[in-house]
Amino acid sequence: MATYLLIWNPxxxxxxxxxxxxxxxxxxxxxxxxxxxxxxxxxQKGDRLFLIRLGKAPxxxxxxxxxxxxxxxxxxxxxxxxxxxxxxxxxxxxxxxVPGIDRIINxxxxxNHPVLKKKYWHPRGSGSEIPDDVANELEEIWxxxxxxxxxxxxxxxxxxxxxxxxxxxxxxxxxKLRKNILHFLSNAICYANELRADxxxxxxxxxxxxxxxxxxQEYCITIYKKYSLVLVLKEVLNFTEAAxxxxxxxxxxxxxxxxxxxETPDCLAKVPDSVGCLVSHEHIVNILPSLEEANRRFIDYxxxxxxxxxxxRRTHSPGLTAYLSQVLSSRTPDPVYTAxxxxxxxxxxxxxxxxxxxxxxxxxxxxxxxxxxxxxRLSVTVLKFERNLYIAEYTKRKANGICCxxxxxxxxxxxxxxxxxxxxxxxxxxxxxxxxxIENTVALCPNCHRKRHHG
Numbered sequence: 001m002a003t004y005l006l007i008w009n010p011x012x013x014x015x016x017x018x019x020x021x022x023x024x025x026x027x028x029x030x031x032x033x034x035x036x037x038x039x040x041x042x043x044q045k046g047d048r049l050f051l052i053r054l055g056k057a058p059x060x061x062x063x064x065x066x067x068x069x070x071x072x073x074x075x076x077x078x079x080x081x082x083x084x085x086x087x088x089x090x091x092x093x094x095x096x097x098v099p100g101i102d103r104i105i106n107x108x109x110x111x112n113h114p115v116l117k118k119k120y121w122h123p124r125g126s127g128s129e130i131p132d133d134v135a136n137e138l139e140e141i142w143x144x145x146x147x148x149x150x151x152x153x154x155x156x157x158x159x160x161x162x163x164x165x166x167x168x169x170x171x172x173x174x175x176k177l178r179k180n181i182l183h184f185l186s187n188a189i190c191y192a193n194e195l196r197a198d199x200x201x202x203x204x205x206x207x208x209x210x211x212x213x214x215x216x217q218e219y220c221i222t223i224y225k226k227y228s229l230v231l232v233l234k235e236v237l238n239f240t241e242a243a244x245x246x247x248x249x250x251x252x253x254x255x256x257x258x259x260x261x262x263e264t265p266d267c268l269a270k271v272p273d274s275v276g277c278l279v280s281h282e283h284i285v286n287i288l289p290s291l292e293e294a295n296r297r298f299i300d301y302x303x304x305x306x307x308x309x310x311x312x313r314r315t316h317s318p319g320l321t322a323y324l325s326q327v328l329s330s331r332t333p334d335p336v337y338t339a340x341x342x343x344x345x346x347x348x349x350x351x352x353x354x355x356x357x358x359x360x361x362x363x364x365x366x367x368x369x370x371x372x373x374x375x376x377r378l379s380v381t382v383l384k385f386e387r388n389l390y391i392a393e394y395t396k397r398k399a400n401g402i403c404c405x406x407x408x409x410x411x412x413x414x415x416x417x418x419x420x421x422x423x424x425x426x427x428x429x430x431x432x433x434x435x436x437x438i439e440n441t442v443a444l445c446p447n448c449h450r451k452r453h454h455g
Contacts, residue, residue: 003048003135005119006035007126008062009055013077022096031093032068036086040127041071043089050130050138052107053099054122061105064142065093087127095142105141113137157319158204164323167208171225177281179327181228184288185213185221186324186332191296192220196303197336204317211320215299216306218268228284230277231268232294233301234261237275239290244283248276270306274298313337354393355417362397365390366438388436392424399443406448423449 008015015021021031035051037043044067051063069090076086097104110121115137119130130138156163172178185202192200192215200220203212213221222229229248239245240261249256249265258264261275268274279287316335324332357365366388401410401420410420422443428434444452 001047002043003050003130003132003138004037004040004043005121005123005126005128005130006037006049006051007123008051008053010053011055018096019098019101021093022098022102025093025096029094031065031096032090033093034074034088034090035126036077037071037089037127038125039087040125040129041087042129043067043071043127045069048135048139049089049091050142051093052121053104058099058104059107060110061138061142062097062099062102063093064095065091068092105138109141113141116141156204156206156208158206158315158317160319161322161326162319164204164317164320165327167204167211168320168323168327170208171211171223172281177285180285180288181223181281182324183328184292185211185223186328186330187292188213188221188295188299189321189324189332192299192303193333193335195300197333199303199308200335201308201312201316202320203312203315204320214308214312215302216304216308217312218271218274218302218306220295220299220302227278227280230279230288230291230295231271231274231298231302232277232291233271233297234264234273234275234294236294236297237261237277237291238294242287244280244287246278248278268302271298271302274301351389351393351417354389355419357390357393359394359397362390362394366394391436391438391441394438395424395441396422396443403445403448404442405444405451408445411445411447421446425449425452 021033024031035049043049047067049065049067050061051065053059053062067089071087071089073085074088076082076084078086107121110116110119116134119134120128156167168178168182172181189200189202192213200213200215203214205212209224211223212219218231219229220231241259243259245259247258247261247264249258249267250269251265256265257278264275266272266274267276277287277291279291313335318334321332321334354362396419399422401422402408403410403422410422412421413419414421423446425442425444426434426436427440427442430436434440
């Protein structure tokens with residue numbers, strides 16, 4: 001069996017229905033088609049074929065298949081040369097990537113890889129042979145890329161109950177065990193929600209490797225395939241050694257695992273006296289009741305003394321709480337997050353990046369926006385108006401440190417930006433339907449800003 005390289009140049013042959021071909025492979029595992037072999041006549045039935053996209057970017061390997069015929073002549077594929085014949089081979093494609101949507105094996109990798117670079121990847125015509133060592137290496141890379149894309153395509157939808165069910169059953173295949181662990185988890189969630197409904201989340205890992213319940217900024221219960229990790233307070237735990245439990249703590253960045261509670265350092269710096277209990281699923285049903293009170297004391301402290309981050313709030317999995325409610329026949333709540341004007345850390349970081357842009361870049365960002373960037377509303381327990389940072393920075397930059405109302409210099413220099421401190425104000429308030437546009441925005445000193453609102 002030999003391996004050959006066929007060429008697709010979209011400048012000469014537009015493959016308009018390539019996405020349909022890729023979908024057919026997903027449905028039927030094969031897409032059958034004929035392809036030009038250039039002047040190559042030696043391709044035989046059973047040979048391995050790779051298809052490379054050349055011409056316009058992106059360039060690279062984007063399909064593979066097997067020859068299902070020997071080479072044969074037929075009408076030329078180029079409509080301007082129908083009086084001529086071209087050579088073809090029939091192919092059963094086993095994989096097609098859609099350039100611009102899927103990630104193909106880029107031409108840069110082909111030309112710079114220590115093995116692949118032995119082959120010239122810009123042949124003049126279709127049908128060049130790929131040496132065996134290069135073909136073997138290409139197959140390995142092609143296979144790894146397929147596995148990565150398969151894993152990527154199976155990432156979990158946190159909103160979906162079915163996804164939650166699939167992962168729960170994958171991690172906890174035994175139905176009785178699953179119900180026991182999920183009942184413990186749901187009880188912990190309900191307890192935390194009664195204390196503070198806005199300071200916890202339940203996170204379904206995007207790759208399906210774990211389920212994690214977080215309280216404040218700290219992880220509280222994590223369910224893996226073979227074991228679970230439950231955070232507790234040491235002083236409340238009613239045992240110091242157990243054959244079926246390992247204790248987890250940290251010394252700096254080093255993780256410490258011990259069978260003796262007294263020898264285990266605190267697990268979390270922000271929760272004094274905390275320790276993780278690693279429990280094998282073989283023994284967990286008998287152990288969970290003895291962890292419940294100590295876990296609740298952990299929740300008491302963490303939910304009152306640490307604060308959930310904006311990122312953690314966004315990764316909450318409502319599909320999982322809905323699944324818990326179904327499987328346990330009792331309601332597992334979702335958190336209720338209250339929006340505030342600014343999530344300060346994220347806002348400050350974004351503003352730093354915006355301040356690096358030139359006035360021209362700001363104009364381009366605004367000009368090229370997909371819409372006349374009006375404020376969008378995020379519905380949680382209140383309405384939060386998301387302001388466009390480019391417009392805000394542009395307005396301040398054009399004001400050049402002068403208040404647009406009183407025409408005086410800004411009253412002080414900001415410590416965080418080292419620039420004159422002005423605030424942006426919407427002439428027609430966003431809450432009254434005003435647009436988040438340059439024309440509806442002015443830069444004001446704090447005094448004039450307050451006057452606009454309250455004067």
